Amino acid sequence: MSVVRTSFVRHEGVAAPLLRDNIDTDQIIPSREMKKVDSSGLGEGLFAGWRYRSPQDRAPNPDFILNKPVYDGATILLSGANFGCGSSREHAVWALREYGFRCVIAVSFGSIFQGNCARNGILPIALKREEIEEIARHVEADPAAHHVNIDLKNERVELTGQSADYSFSVDPYDKRLLLHGADPIDLTLQNKPVIDSYLSEDRQNRPWIYV
Amino acid sequence: MRCFGCLCCYNNITNWNEYQFLAEESVALRTLFDKLWDGHEVRDDGDGASLVAIDRVFLHERTGGVALKSLLASNRAPVDPSRVYSVMDHIVSFAPDRARDDARSPGGEVFITQTREMATKAGVNIIDTDDPRQGIIHVVAPELGLVLPGMSIVCPDSHTCSLGALGALAVGVGTGDVEHAMATGVLRLKKPAQMRIVVEGELKPGVTAKDVALHIIAKFGADGGRLRAIEFAGSTIRNFDIEARLTLCNMAVEFAAFTALIAPDEKTLAYVRSRPNETFAEYWDKCLTDWARLHSDEGAVFEEEIAIDAADIEVMATWGTSPEQAAPVSWRIPVRDELHGAQTAKANAAFSYMGVVDGEDFDTLRINGAFIGSCTNGRLSDLRLAAAVLKGRKVADHVHAVCVPGSKAVKAAAEAEGLDKIFTEAGFVWGSPGCAMCFYAGGETFAPGARIISSTNRNFEGRQGPSVRTHLASPSTVAASAIAGRIVAADPAILKVVNS
Numbered sequence: 001m002s003v004v005r006t007s008f009v010r011h012e013g014v015a016a017p018l019l020r021d022n023i024d025t026d027q028i029i030p031s032r033e034m035k036k037v038d039s040s041g042l043g044e045g046l047f048a049g050w051r052y053r054s055p056q057d058r059a060p061n062p063d064f065i066l067n068k069p070v071y072d073g074a075t076i077l078l079s080g081a082n083f084g085c086g087s088s089r090e091h092a093v094w095a096l097r098e099y100g101f102r103c104v105i106a107v108s109f110g111s112i113f114q115g116n117c118a119r120n121g122i123l124p125i126a127l128k129r130e131e132i133e134e135i136a137r138h139v140e141a142d143p144a145a146h147h148v149n150i151d152l153k154n155e156r157v158e159l160t161g162q163s164a165d166y167s168f169s170v171d172p173y174d175k176r177l178l179l180h181g182a183d184p185i186d187l188t189l190q191n192k193p194v195i196d197s198y199l200s201e202d203r204q205n206r207p208w209i210y211v
Numbered sequence: 212m213r214c215f216g217c218l219c220c221y222n223n224i225t226n227w228n229e230y231q232f233l234a235e236e237s238v239a240l241r242t243l244f245d246k247l248w249d250g251h252e253v254r255d256d257g258d259g260a261s262l263v264a265i266d267r268v269f270l271h272e273r274t275g276g277v278a279l280k281s282l283l284a285s286n287r288a289p290v291d292p293s294r295v296y297s298v299m300d301h302i303v304s305f306a307p308d309r310a311r312d313d314a315r316s317p318g319g320e321v322f323i324t325q326t327r328e329m330a331t332k333a334g335v336n337i338i339d340t341d342d343p344r345q346g347i348i349h350v351v352a353p354e355l356g357l358v359l360p361g362m363s364i365v366c367p368d369s370h371t372c373s374l375g376a377l378g379a380l381a382v383g384v385g386t387g388d389v390e391h392a393m394a395t396g397v398l399r400l401k402k403p404a405q406m407r408i409v410v411e412g413e414l415k416p417g418v419t420a421k422d423v424a425l426h427i428i429a430k431f432g433a434d435g436g437r438l439r440a441i442e443f444a445g446s447t448i449r450n451f452d453i454e455a456r457l458t459l460c461n462m463a464v465e466f467a468a469f470t471a472l473i474a475p476d477e478k479t480l481a482y483v484r485s486r487p488n489e490t491f492a493e494y495w496d497k498c499l500t501d502w503a504r505l506h507s508d509e510g511a512v513f514e515e516e517i518a519i520d521a522a523d524i525e526v527m528a529t530w531g532t533s534p535e536q537a538a539p540v541s542w543r544i545p546v547r548d549e550l551h552g553a554q555t556a557k558a559n560a561a562f563s564y565m566g567v568v569d570g571e572d573f574d575t576l577r578i579n580g581a582f583i584g585s586c587t588n589g590r591l592s593d594l595r596l597a598a599a600v601l602k603g604r605k606v607a608d609h610v611h612a613v614c615v616p617g618s619k620a621v622k623a624a625a626e627a628e629g630l631d632k633i634f635t636e637a638g639f640v641w642g643s644p645g646c647a648m649c650f651y652a653g654g655e656t657f658a659p660g661a662r663i664i665s666s667t668n669r670n671f672e673g674r675q676g677p678s679v680r681t682h683l684a685s686p687s688t689v690a691a692s693a694i695a696g697r698i699v700a701a702d703p704a705i706l707k708v709v710n711s
Contacts (some may be wrong), residue, residue, distance in 0.1 A: 021557060022433065022533055024671050032653035035318055037276045037325040039386075049673050079247045080580035082434050082467065086367040088672060089274055089651070090385040111438050111469060112369060116385035170259050173399065185287070188395045191254055191262060195397055198253040198264055208391070208498055209362065210294075 004182035006121055008152055009100050011161075012192075013075030015148040016065050017136035023079055025113060029095040030055075042091055043098030070143040076135050076150070080107040080129070084113025093120045094140030103150055105132060105157065118174035119184050123152060125168045138162055152178060240511040244440040246504060247380040253397050260401040263380075266359065269348050269366035269386040270335070273301035273652075276326030278367060278390040279333050282500050288333065290396040292642045296357060299323055300347045302652060303340050305615045305642035311341045311356030315645070316653035328338040333393075346618020346644040349373040349586035354620055356561040360475040360502045365392050370586045372463045376456035377483065378475035378505050383464060384503035403469040404514040406439040407507070408449035412521035416703030419596070420455035421588060421666070421685040423447070424462035425527035427519065427678065428581045429537040436466035439515065442507060443473050454592040463661025465534040465668055474506040511705060526673040526700040528573055528684040529670045531561030536670075538573075540688060546570040549678075564672055565680045566660070573698040576682070579661040581612040581693035582675070583686050584642070585649040588666035589617025590690055593627045593686040597666075598633040600701045602688035606638040606699050611657065615642035637694070651676040664692040 032055065033045025051066060053059040060067040066074060076094070083106035084092060093116045096104070103123045115122045127135075138159050139146050149158040152175065158165040176182060188195075202209050242248070254262040268289075270278065275297055282289070289295050302322045304313035314320045317655075323340065330337045338344050344355055349370055352358045360378035364371065367389045374381035384398070392398045408669075410423060428435065440493045441463055446455065456473050465472035491498055507513075524677070525539030536558065538544065546569045550558050550628070562569055567576065583597050594616060614634045616622035622644055625631055629642050648656060649667040656676035657663055663681050666689045667674075670681040682698060691701035 020560075022671075024669075026650070026674060028670060028672065031273075032316060034273070034652075037280055037320075037322055039277060039281070049677065055677065084469065085433070086369065086669060087366055087382050088385055090272075090387055092326075093385075094350055101402050108434065108437065112383055112385055113469070116387060153687070171260075171401070173260060184399065185285075185391050185394050188262065188391065188397060188399060191397075192395075194254050195262070195264075195395065200587070201395060202264065206361075206497075206501065208359070208494040210291075211489040 005183065007181040008102060008121060008123055008178040010149070010151050010153075011075065012147050012149045013102065013138045014071060014073055014143055015076035015078055015105070015135065016071045016074040017078040017139060018065055019078060019080050019132070019136060021080035021084055021107070022098045025084055025089050025092035025110070026086055026091040028084065029089065034089070034091050037089070039094045040098065041093035046095040046099045056168070073100065074102050076103045076105065076148050077101055078132055078139070079104060081107040083109050085110035088112045090116045090120070092118055093122055097122055105135070107132060118177040121178065123150065123178055123183065125150070125157065125170070127157070127166055127168060131166050134164070135159065135166070219350055228406040240508040242405055242507040242511045242513060243378070243442055243472055243505055244380070245363065245511070247363065248402060250361065251380065256399065260399050264363060264397050265365050265399045266362040267296070267364045267425065268389055268392050269352060269364065269371070270295065270297040270320040270330070271348050272299050272326035272369060274386050275366040275389065276322055276329055278386045278393070279326070279329035279335070280388045281386070281391055283329060285419055287394045289335060289393040292334040293336065295333070295393060296336040296338060296352070297326060297330040297335050298348045298351060299340045299345060300327070300645045303643070303645040305645050305647040308643060309340070309643045315647070315655060319652065319654070328511065329428035343452060343619050346620065347586045347589060347646055349457070350589055350621065351509040353377060353453070354486070354618060356488025359483060359491065359498070359567040360479060360505055365389055365398060369464045370461050372468060373457050373461035373586055375470050375472040376453065376460040377479055378473060378502070379700040380470065380472070382470050403438050403440045406436060406441045406515040406517065406520065406701070408441055408443050408517045409445040410443065410519045410521055412447060413449060414521045414524060417526050417687065417701055417706050418453055418524050419685040419687065420458040421462070422527045424459050424465070425522045425529065425534065425683065427517070428462065428466050428534045429527065430614040431466070431517065433465060433533045434467045436463060436468040438467065438469050440676035441466070441468045441471045442513070443471060444507070446472060449476060452592065453478060453635070454590045456581045457590065458587055458674050462534070475502055504539060504577060511586060526685065526688060528664070528682050528698055529686060530565065530567055530682065531558065532670055532672050533557065533561070534637055534668070534683060536561055537683070540573050540684070540698060543570055543572045546566070559667050566662070574695075576662060576698045577696060578610055578664050578692055578698060580657045580663040581606065581610055581689050582648045582663060582667065583613070583639070583689050584617060584647050585667040586617065586646070587668040588686045589615065589621065591621050591624050593666065594630050595628075596706060597686040597690040598630045599705050600687050601637040601639070601694065602633050604637055604694045606693040610693050610696055612637070612639040612693045613642060613648055614639045615647035616644050618644050648675060650674055651679070664689045664698055
């Protein structure tokens with residue numbers, strides 16, 4: 001991928017609560033905002049339907065959370081169930097990343113979206129709804145000061161100025177991609193001999209696949 | 212058991228009382244999914260994931276072109292370009308007289324021209340806009356015989372699960388994943404939990420595969436099949452033709468499934484054999500031997516099972532902004548008291564966006580538009596069903612009605628039967644094949660606030676355009692509603708003739 005890979009070990013940042021269920025990839029990046037055959041140039045279209053008063057004049061909608069000054073520079077998004085459901089477009093992850101997000105904490109994720117995250121430097125964290133609501137309450141009291149801290153190595157979420165913390169689990173492979181900023185294609189190609197031997201055997205067994 | 216008098220049952224995501232949890236462990240007995248998985252497993256990574264061999268990669272210009280671009284930019288090449296197919300479907304114009312590079316969204320031509328350029332450079336198969344085989348990938352792939360039972364397929368499109376209807380392991384993935392599959396021949400996948408949905412018995416007249424899908428999603432929630440590989444089974448499914456099976460499997464992603472599957476049977480073999488693809492003909496006996504094992508062993512264990520009585524399923528339409536917010540067309544939108552907890556908040560947002568009142572009857576909802584097409588319901592049998600309803604009738608004056616066949620082959624077959632005349636005489640636009648109005652990409656669409664009845668798969672906010680209100684339904688319900696100007700089901704007597 002042409003994506004710039006950076007490692008993710010610890011991250012501290014402003015968290016923006018967008019506590020709705022079923023936020024689909026077309027809300028994250030509307031199809032009309034996909035203007036190039038590219039993974040870049042998408043940050044401006046992030047949440048465009050909510051973020052701007054109209055798609056044409058791009059006047060910010062002051063009611064939308066990311067337009068509120070206290071959430072300036074937010075890098076962590078808090079959300080509800082099934083975040084990133086819908087269309088498979090990886091553009092949703094690219095748009096979040098380009099805007100500056102490094103982590104989405106949600107009750108659950110659309111499966112394709114979740115699979116797209118780690119290789120693009122975004123950590124998807126699933127926590128219980130009550131935990132996310134608790135984090136949101138803490139953040140909302142003073143968003144600019146009440147940061148959320150993510151420790152990927154130890155799989156913990158901590159809150160600035162609070163003793164409470166939350167543990168999460170992350171797929172070990174995704175963890176490896178994030179910690180090292182690794183390219184998944186390179187990792188897979190380390191298994192080239194076993195892939196080649198599968199293919200030559202399969203060609204004998206199922207020749208109709210290879211015509 | 213389900214209560215018939217209360218709509219909340221249709222929308223209660225916590226009501227799992229028809230689930231049977233099977234506790235018995237079994238090693239030797241395998242499900243259809245297990246067999247597909249085992250057959251393609253190149254390496255077990257030992258952490259719940261495996262490198263899985265990918266037999267076919269399908270691409271389209273919206274999300275596939277960028278995968279090719281990225282692959283080439285990294286100085287990599289497809290392991291086997293002859294097993295990669297690139298089609299134009301998402302952004303192509305659906306105007307009846309479109310030219311080769313015409314897009315339906317401003318500036319969209321670049322997706323068509325660049326995908327063509329990248330596909331040519333990479334040496335993969337191209338089904339271009341001016342190719343007589345062109346159409347929506349999930350319509351075209353089965354139609355051309357590019358999908359066979361037992362194959363593994365990835366495509367950067369969430370409705371790839373449609374293709375499981377032929378007994379293939381078909382997974383919708385991200386752009387980075389198809390790039391990975393092209394570059395390595397494999398993809399790292401986590402083996403999902405498995406669910407079987409058994410539908411038994413005869414459907415009521417007028418009830419289609421689309422209604423079955425909406426029934427299941429409404430009853431168990433849009434998250435109900437979360438990350439499951441779902442096998443559909445039972446006499447109702449066996450009685451479905453291949454096109455109805457494709458419709459049902461298509462909707463599995465709206466149930467949050469990893470993928471959907473139906474075991475191949477005589478109908479599958481007859482379908483596959485009648486396709487234009489003759490490349491496997493010389494291996495037919497070998498194919499039959501291989502495919503004969505593609506079924507779940509008696510007693511094989513699924514993590515979850517749902518049993519559904521076909522007689523309980525009504526003609527459905529959605530009333531909200533998630534496919535789970537659906538109810539029988541002959542009923543009404545739920546009243547607030549019938550909803551619980553998280554549903555209430557979701558329903559309130561949906562009532563507001565959709566401009567509907569709780570407790571309102573469907574047939575009081577005046578529609579402004581009707582759309583028939585998409586990878587869900589854009590096949591010949593769908594058009595036949597709609598045409599049976601439209602024949603000799605006119606759509607209501609205030610309804611802008613559009614039909615876009617799923618592929619050029621579907622369009623040609625429909626025209627050979629005179630269906631295009633029925634549609635156009637009724638007042639429908641008869642468009643050129645592609646995804647068309649299923650999703651908004653900028654460009655022509657319905658007016659903000661317009662209420663649309665649509666044979667598509669998603670009723671999300673803004674899916675068909677800013678502030679457009681989408682009600683999902685079967686093609687026959689869309690046709691009947693277009694005529695009535697309100698949301699109504701078709702007269703089952705008309706449909707009975709088509710089905711027989």
